[in-house]
Amino acid sequence: MPRPLTYISLVLVAASLIPIGMVFKSRSVRSRQETRIQVVYDMDSQFHFRAQSENPFFADGRSMRLAPEGTVARGALRNDDPFFNGTVEGDTLFVTQFPLEVDSGLLDRGQERYDIFCATCHGLTGDGNGLTHIRAAALAEGTWTPPTDLASASVIERPAGHLYNTIKNGIRNMPAYGSQIPPRDRWAIVSYVRALQLSRNATMRDVPPELRGELPR
Amino acid sequence: MAPENRDHSQGGSSGTGEPRNEKFVFPRWTNRLVELSIVLVVGGLIYATVLITGVFSPENSAIGYAPVQPVPYSHAVHAGELDIDCRYCHTGVETGAQATLPPASTCMNCHKYIKLESELLEPVRLAVETGEPIRWIRVHDLPDFTFFNHAGHIQSGVGCVSCHGRVDNMEVVEQVERLTMGWCLDCHRDPDSELRPEALVTAMDWHPEGDPAVLGGKLRAEGEIDPSTDCNTCHR
Numbered sequence: 001m002p003r004p005l006t007y008i009s010l011v012l013v014a015a016s017l018i019p020i021g022m023v024f025k026s027r028s029v030r031s032r033q034e035t036r037i038q039v040v041y042d043m044d045s046q047f048h049f050r051a052q053s054e055n056p057f058f059a060d061g062r063s064m065r066l067a068p069e070g071t072v073a074r075g076a077l078r079n080d081d082p083f084f085n086g087t088v089e090g091d092t093l094f095v096t097q098f099p100l101e102v103d104s105g106l107l108d109r110g111q112e113r114y115d116i117f118c119a120t121c122h123g124l125t126g127d128g129n130g131l132t133h134i135r136a137a138a139l140a141e142g143t144w145t146p147p148t149d150l151a152s153a154s155v156i157e158r159p160a161g162h163l164y165n166t167i168k169n170g171i172r173n174m175p176a177y178g179s180q181i182p183p184r185d186r187w188a189i190v191s192y193v194r195a196l197q198l199s200r201n202a203t204m205r206d207v208p209p210e211l212r213g214e215l216p217r
Numbered sequence: 218m219a220p221e222n223r224d225h226s227q228g229g230s231s232g233t234g235e236p237r238n239e240k241f242v243f244p245r246w247t248n249r250l251v252e253l254s255i256v257l258v259v260g261g262l263i264y265a266t267v268l269i270t271g272v273f274s275p276e277n278s279a280i281g282y283a284p285v286q287p288v289p290y291s292h293a294v295h296a297g298e299l300d301i302d303c304r305y306c307h308t309g310v311e312t313g314a315q316a317t318l319p320p321a322s323t324c325m326n327c328h329k330y331i332k333l334e335s336e337l338l339e340p341v342r343l344a345v346e347t348g349e350p351i352r353w354i355r356v357h358d359l360p361d362f363t364f365f366n367h368a369g370h371i372q373s374g375v376g377c378v379s380c381h382g383r384v385d386n387m388e389v390v391e392q393v394e395r396l397t398m399g400w401c402l403d404c405h406r407d408p409d410s411e412l413r414p415e416a417l418v419t420a421m422d423w424h425p426e427g428d429p430a431v432l433g434g435k436l437r438a439e440g441e442i443d444p445s446t447d448c449n450t451c452h453r
Contacts (some may be wrong), residue, residue, distance in 0.1 A: 002244075036278070061350070115302065141332070
């Protein structure tokens, strides 16, 4: 074989190893940041829009549309004041009674929802020592206000509807959770907060006699 | 007689004394061209196979994908250190197909008071002010011809960690599973080791005592969980 041809072949063979090497490097390195590799692009990304995707057709660029102002979706009319607002029907006074049946199922749901949405600030027992509060305090954020102790006298005295309204619309520095927690879950949380208040102020006399031995001293 | 005539005339015109036609005889090394071309074709095929499977394999094209997001939100801080439940932000995950990304206002629940001056949070503040959404980049992106429902999996007790990995340890979210059809089917055919009590779906570091498949099998029988492997379960 003529010399130049031999050299060219050798260079080509050597060069062909580069893509292979790149593949193996890529496979061994985690956290790659480049664009996604799509094998069959036009099947992977079809001409339709999925939830929370971009759509250049609309002025705001959203594929999901907001409901036109002043409209109510079918079945979504919220005209039950005690249940949806925590107020007496046709009034702004807060209800003192739960507008739904409180059973252990609702309390369990309330505990789960409380742990998801509330515990990060108010703490798992409601004493205001949640992890987010602890971190904010450690960062010495001057703008941070310590969360309220949910078993304090002022919170215990509040009517149930007031607590419900606080979850829905927020109070002072606490933001509104109405968009994150649906109405029934708000009531479930209120019922669990009541249970926390009871337990935090409980004495040995509140514990059934047969269970007293199981409590740590 | 004609070839001889031509030889003679060409040899004569070259004036070197060599027969002119030697220039048109293939050099000796070309005898190996047949073998060479076989090597080239076979080698090329092997090369192409290795390269194509290497480039397009999910281990390369999907696992480890960790795009740079418009806000360097750290799951390690929020879901790890602060132990905020996944559902605090991804509120749709229990009831809908999408886990849903939170609106910027959810960030502001806390960041109205924490890290007010942070430059990193500028896009969040801007989004809340103007209503212009933050353009997060989807990391776990199934092809558009597949249907996936988060709620169904959560209600069956498939933990977040089964598909998304230890997000609570990730500074930057990255894909850790293949998310291919074969991978989906592996679990749909034998889900026992990925099932857990529904109350623990978002627990990132939870492990059952003993063999996960034993507890999973029990949960599957109790919950009558029967994952479908029909085509139209996912392709509808």
